[in-house]
Amino acid sequence: ELKVEQNPLFLSMQEGKNYTIYCNYSTTSDRLYWYRQDPGKSLESLFVLLSNGAVKQEGRLMASLDTKARLSTLHITAAVHDLSATYFCAVDNMNRDDKIIFGKGTRLHILP
Amino acid sequence: DTAVSQTPKYLVTQMGNDKSIKCEQNLGHDTMYWYKQDSKKFLKIMFSYNNKELIINETVPNRFSPKSPDKAHLNLHINSLELGDSAVYFCASRLEGAGANVLTFGAGSRLTVL
Numbered sequence: 396e397l398k399v400e401q402n403p404l405f406l407s408m409q410e411g412k413n414y415t416i417y418c419n420y421s422t423t424s425d426r427l428y429w430y431r432q433d434p435g436k437s438l439e440s441l442f443v444l445l446s447n448g449a450v451k452q453e454g455r456l457m458a459s460l461d462t463k464a465r466l467s468t469l470h471i472t473a474a475v476h477d478l479s480a481t482y483f484c485a486v487d488n489m490n491r492d493d494k495i496i497f498g499k500g501t502r503l504h505i506l507p
Numbered sequence: 508d509t510a511v512s513q514t515p516k517y518l519v520t521q522m523g524n525d526k527s528i529k530c531e532q533n534l535g536h537d538t539m540y541w542y543k544q545d546s547k548k549f550l551k552i553m554f555s556y557n558n559k560e561l562i563i564n565e566t567v568p569n570r571f572s573p574k575s576p577d578k579a580h581l582n583l584h585i586n587s588l589e590l591g592d593s594a595v596y597f598c599a600s601r602l603e604g605a606g607a608n609v610l611t612f613g614a615g616s617r618l619t620v621l
Contacts, residue, residue: 428609432548437597438612481548485610494563495610497542497550 397422397488401498409506411473416501418467418484426487427467428495429458431480438483442469474505510534513598513613520588521621527584528616530598537603538562539581540610541573544595556581557603585618593620 398421408414418427425446430438442451444460444467451458455478457470467484481500488494511532520526532539540563541553555563556575570586585592598613 426608437614438550438610440609440611443609483550487608494552494555495540496552500548500550502548 397424397486397494397496399484399486399496399498401484401501403501404499405502405504407504407506408471408474410475413473414471416469416471416482416484416503418469418486418498420465420467420486420496422488423462423465424486424489425460425462426489427460428485428487429467429469430483430485430497432483432500433480441482471503476505476507479503479505509614511598511600511611511613513596513616515616516614517617517619519619519621522588522590524588525584525586526588526618527582528596528598528618529580529582530613531580532598532600532611533579534600534611535602536600536611537578538601539575539578540599540601541581541583542597542599544597544615546594550597554581554583588618588620590620593618 400419427444429441432438442458447462449460455472460467481502483500485497513530538557540555543551554573558578559575572584575581595615595617597615599610601608601610
């Protein structure tokens with residue numbers, strides 16, 4: 396059964412600092428997604444990573460995928476307050492059952 | 508135009524009642540899902556339908572019954588509501604096939620059972 400583990404689950408950091416969120420998963424997959432959720436809102440797609448070594452960047456966020464290690468990272472560079480949100484990674488179960496399993500989310504709070 | 512729309516957005520009801528949440532997508536996607544997000548923000552998959560056929564049926568009490576009249580709609584009916592059913596229920600959809608099949612989420616339906 397596919398399991399997705401994120402860490403840390405809570406992160407409070409100062410503006411201007413760098414940090415990384417980690418996402419580990421338990422079975423083979425080469426489709427991994429990162430989502431953002433603001434309080435009281437829906438989930439918004441940030442990145443789609445489809446192959447080993449894939450790297451995507453948007454502004455201060457960069458996501459990467461290592462399918463051999465079953466690990467994805469979301470790196471935040473020079474954090475700003477607007478990036479405060481909950482970030483989820485999600486992994487596609489490649490057993491053709493359409494199941495996408497989410498990690499527990501990382502609540503990121505960036506202090507001004 | 509809203510891509511995935513859910514109604515109602517908020518639902519407050521008493522224990523023991525029966526309620527439904529509706530979901531419609533206008534993206535032409537093949538697969539639709541229901542996810543439950545609890546108070547700790549954990550997202551758990553409940554059901555998925557592909558072209559009106561049930562594909563995923565997780566360990567969910569049989570008080571929950573999804574119905575898909577066509578591939579653009581997936582409704583969720585809940586019988587005999589319990590306190591533990593209080594959560595935000597998200598509908599989502601995506602296209603089948605290879606490639607970047609991102610889930611598109613609705614705005615969520617917040618269910619409060621008193």
